[in-house]
Amino acid sequence: MSLNRRHLLESGAKRVHLLVGSTQRKFWFGSAVVATVVAGCVDNATHPEVQPWLPSAGLHGGVACVPNQDGAIAASEMAPILGATARFRIAGPRPVDLGGVIDANGLRTWDWSWSAAAEPGHLSAVRSLADQWYAKQFAQAGGTLFAAPFDVGPEFDAVYRHDEGGVWLLGLASRTEHPSAGQTLLRYEAPVLTVKAPLVAGLKWSAQGAIKNGILRGLPYAGTDSYDFEVVAAGKLTLPDLTVAQALQLRALVTAQSVYGTSAARSQASFVAECVGEIARATAAPPGFPQASEVRRLAL
Amino acid sequence: MRWTQAALTASWAIAAAPAQASDRPGLAEAAAQVGVEIDGRPASAVEAMAELRARAAWLYNLDLDRGVDPAGRSIYPVPPASPASQSLRHGDLRLRTDVVLHTPRGGGVAVVRLDWFDGLAPGAAPDGPPIAAVGQAPPVRIASLRRAYGVLALPFGALAVGRMNAHWGLGMVGHGGDGADSDGGDAVDRAALVTPLFGHLWAVAFDWAATGPQAPRPADGMPIDLDPSDDVRALTFAVFQTRGAPAHARRLRAGRTTWEYGALASLRWQDRDVPATWAAASPPDALRASDWVARDLRMWTGDAFVRATGPWGRAGVELAAASGDIGAVSLLPGTSVRQPIAIRQWGAAAQSAFDAGSWTLGLDAGAASGDSAPGVAAWRDSTAPFGPLGVIRGAQVDGPRDHLLSEFRFNPNYRIDRILFRELYGAVADAAYLRPHLARSWTPFGAGDLRAEIAVLASWALAAASAPGGARPLGIEVDPTLTYRTVDGTSVQVQHALLVPLAGLDNPAAGLKARWAQLWRVQVGWAF
Numbered sequence: 001m002s003l004n005r006r007h008l009l010e011s012g013a014k015r016v017h018l019l020v021g022s023t024q025r026k027f028w029f030g031s032a033v034v035a036t037v038v039a040g041c042v043d044n045a046t047h048p049e050v051q052p053w054l055p056s057a058g059l060h061g062g063v064a065c066v067p068n069q070d071g072a073i074a075a076s077e078m079a080p081i082l083g084a085t086a087r088f089r090i091a092g093p094r095p096v097d098l099g100g101v102i103d104a105n106g107l108r109t110w111d112w113s114w115s116a117a118a119e120p121g122h123l124s125a126v127r128s129l130a131d132q133w134y135a136k137q138f139a140q141a142g143g144t145l146f147a148a149p150f151d152v153g154p155e156f157d158a159v160y161r162h163d164e165g166g167v168w169l170l171g172l173a174s175r176t177e178h179p180s181a182g183q184t185l186l187r188y189e190a191p192v193l194t195v196k197a198p199l200v201a202g203l204k205w206s207a208q209g210a211i212k213n214g215i216l217r218g219l220p221y222a223g224t225d226s227y228d229f230e231v232v233a234a235g236k237l238t239l240p241d242l243t244v245a246q247a248l249q250l251r252a253l254v255t256a257q258s259v260y261g262t263s264a265a266r267s268q269a270s271f272v273a274e275c276v277g278e279i280a281r282a283t284a285a286p287p288g289f290p291q292a293s294e295v296r297r298l299a300l
Numbered sequence: 301m302r303w304t305q306a307a308l309t310a311s312w313a314i315a316a317a318p319a320q321a322s323d324r325p326g327l328a329e330a331a332a333q334v335g336v337e338i339d340g341r342p343a344s345a346v347e348a349m350a351e352l353r354a355r356a357a358w359l360y361n362l363d364l365d366r367g368v369d370p371a372g373r374s375i376y377p378v379p380p381a382s383p384a385s386q387s388l389r390h391g392d393l394r395l396r397t398d399v400v401l402h403t404p405r406g407g408g409v410a411v412v413r414l415d416w417f418d419g420l421a422p423g424a425a426p427d428g429p430p431i432a433a434v435g436q437a438p439p440v441r442i443a444s445l446r447r448a449y450g451v452l453a454l455p456f457g458a459l460a461v462g463r464m465n466a467h468w469g470l471g472m473v474g475h476g477g478d479g480a481d482s483d484g485g486d487a488v489d490r491a492a493l494v495t496p497l498f499g500h501l502w503a504v505a506f507d508w509a510a511t512g513p514q515a516p517r518p519a520d521g522m523p524i525d526l527d528p529s530d531d532v533r534a535l536t537f538a539v540f541q542t543r544g545a546p547a548h549a550r551r552l553r554a555g556r557t558t559w560e561y562g563a564l565a566s567l568r569w570q571d572r573d574v575p576a577t578w579a580a581a582s583p584p585d586a587l588r589a590s591d592w593v594a595r596d597l598r599m600w601t602g603d604a605f606v607r608a609t610g611p612w613g614r615a616g617v618e619l620a621a622a623s624g625d626i627g628a629v630s631l632l633p634g635t636s637v638r639q640p641i642a643i644r645q646w647g648a649a650a651q652s653a654f655d656a657g658s659w660t661l662g663l664d665a666g667a668a669s670g671d672s673a674p675g676v677a678a679w680r681d682s683t684a685p686f687g688p689l690g691v692i693r694g695a696q697v698d699g700p701r702d703h704l705l706s707e708f709r710f711n712p713n714y715r716i717d718r719i720l721f722r723e724l725y726g727a728v729a730d731a732a733y734l735r736p737h738l739a740r741s742w743t744p745f746g747a748g749d750l751r752a753e754i755a756v757l758a759s760w761a762l763a764a765a766s767a768p769g770g771a772r773p774l775g776i777e778v779d780p781t782l783t784y785r786t787v788d789g790t791s792v793q794v795q796h797a798l799l800v801p802l803a804g805l806d807n808p809a810a811g812l813k814a815r816w817a818q819l820w821r822v823q824v825g826w827a828f
Contacts, residue, residue: 014424046367046812048374066576069590069634140659152558175555238638276635300637300699 108235182218457495469605557610596627670730767804
């Protein structure tokens with residue numbers, strides 16, 4: 001078939017021809033060209049509400065925080081990245097080594113690199129408080145307000161504020177407004193400083209969080225939580241997927257005393273690092289460590 | 301991994317001028333590749349060439365009406381304020397200049413390529429409030445330096461130093477961007493030595509791909525590389541046999557087939573890195589020793605091509621493979637990832653075009669390795685995370701679960717289509733394709749020649765899980781072209797593309813089937 005002659009190539013009802021040059025020869029292109037002319041009047045069927053392509057959407061976000069490894073975790077190195085998700089491996093009851101060993105260079109190292117193959121994974125996301133049902137209950141000026149899972153279960157969120165003083169715990173809430181187990185909404189009268197900035201080895205502080213008119217699983221609750229914090233050591237922590245050269249071990253002893261006379265205590269040892277945040281945590285019920293009731297380790 | 305065919309051939313030509321008497325690569329042929337005459341005393345000390353290009357394009361439904369992927373992104377921008385609209389537009393202007401300087405006796409050449417106001421979009425910079433603007437503000441960047449290198453003859457070969465063209469073979473891996481529709485182009489900072497031996501060109505080249513943070517010298521403010529351990533370097537050995545355009549033309553007139561071929565092996569390495577200078581959302585106030593992190597990159601690359609050109613048409617094949625390791629992948633100082641990344645990649649491309657009078661018929665094919673990692677590499681966002689199934693762009697490794705980087709990526713300027721790989725994927729990656737094409741030429745046609753061409757591209761993902769639709773067939777694309785080129789160096793080209801997406805571009809998570817897209821582009825060129 002020669003293109004010097006008229007060719008009829010049909011696809012649907014329309015045809016296209018082009019007149020080119022002084023020879024006035026007609027060229028007919030294929031059905032694809034015909035189809036394109038028919039095409040122009042179909043509306044966009046899937047318009048997204050948010051486009052990462054827009055200049056303000058931060059398509060090229062980059063690394064928001066770069067550790068300076070100065071031995072102290074500054075407030076800016078504790079800033080939450082809203083929307084970020086971290087993966088943890090969760091181990092059941094097991095003994096943990098919180099003392100570590102001192103290597104030939106005098107550096108303390110903790111080897112928490114036992115295999116995580118059999119441990120279930122848990123995704124922990126940092127979410128903006130504004131998007132949660134309990135946002136109005138915790139609204140306050142200043143800092144960055146955010147929510148994160150309280151534990152590996154699906155029931156509770158912890159509500160935090162980050163500012164130049166560190167990370168503050170504002171309270172606890174059920175993740176959904178009307179869970180089957182009953183709503184939970186526990187708001188501290190005054191925020192509890194859970195990570196003090198700058199965080200350095202040897203730092204100690206205490207705090208109390210009073211709860212009035214709270215709701216725990218649909219029932220009234222009031223009480224006081226007492227916290228004792230201490231950064232007991234700095235060193236290198238090895239996990240199955242990661243090695244962190246400068247980690248701080250933050251110990252916390254929490255005692256919850258309700259107005260009804262019941263009390264509960266829990267020990268926690270967390271490893272935190274600049275810009276990464278919490279990279280490992282062991283929790284123990286009385287009599288405390290070395291036997292942990294649960295261990296979570298950051299994983300890739 | 302990339303090489304400088306034209307520059308090295310020119311270098312060789314200086315050292316081997318007598319060879320031009322034979323039919324082997326010689327001075328005149330090589331010189332023609334950079335548009336200069338270096339056969340003895342040059343006719344002119346300065347030569348200049350220029351190309352002006354203006355393009356306008358209309359893009360229709362390039363998001364394929366497939367909604368957003370699991371990461372919440374459409375695969376292409378859509379008009380944000382016009383939900384029903386399907387159309388996007390593009391236009392740009394570029395002036396490309398090549399200036400060639402000769403030493404008085406022709407023993408040395410310097411080449412400078414500048415792209416002036418590259419990517420200048422019409423109306424993008426009004427000189428006032430849009431409603432009242434009467435002109436355009438000048439572009440912030442007037443010119444982009446693409447090449448600046450010199451070649452000099454030595455008794456044992458030719459030495460080329462500077463930022464030079466990195467085209468190699470068919471352009472699958474290294475593409476100089478010399479095509480009329482190409483953008484940018486590869487140029488590397490390199491020192492290369494080329495010498496003739498056994499009728500071939502033998503070359504060794506040392507590249508500085510990255511030199512890390514620089515600081516001004518106290519005395520004169522000139523930059524100094526702060527730490528050589530963070531440099532990314534490459535060492536390449538190559539042997540090749542190529543010919544310049546005049547030799548091609550001469551052999552074609554004689555009815556002979558011209559064979560060209562080459563092979564290279566390259567090692568690229570980096571010991572340490574400073575991600576704070578390139579991966580941080582905001583640059584640090586000051587660099588500390590702790591900002592240097594281990595990288596431990598070692599990557600071997602091999603590439604070979606063969607190409608034949610004759611009165612019957614042309615055909616060529618290029619094969620490439622890369623293997624190596626990234627020993628330390630973390631971007632955070634003080635945090636190291638214990639699992640290294642292994643690099644195992646391969647790519648292949650073949651081209652053919654057979655002439656029969658005014659008709660040309662051919663078949664192109666290619667494949668670029670990949671695996672089941674969702675999508676293809678996010679080439680403009682190096683910190684993009686590993687995406688869930690259904691994304692079109694994302695990281696191609698995922699910690700200990702997937703530490704094999706197997707996605708091979710063709711050079712973006714190795715263009716085989718106009719929508720799927722050029723616009724949506726960014727380049728051929730993790731896919732295979734077949735591309736039959738048919739063309740008809742009319743010569744002479746007025747004051748020039750006219751060429752009509754149609755190509756049909758069928759493509760498949762190599763792994764179904766990597767395609768956003770979770771199926772291997774990606775699409776059928778029809779690309780007709782009409783080109784009118786005058787003997788005076790001007791040209792007008794009308795391009796069209798129609799992409800009919802297949803299951804691999806659907807959005808099964810949202811229950812949406814991808815719908816077809818199209819593109820029209822008009823390109824006008826002036827060669828001076």
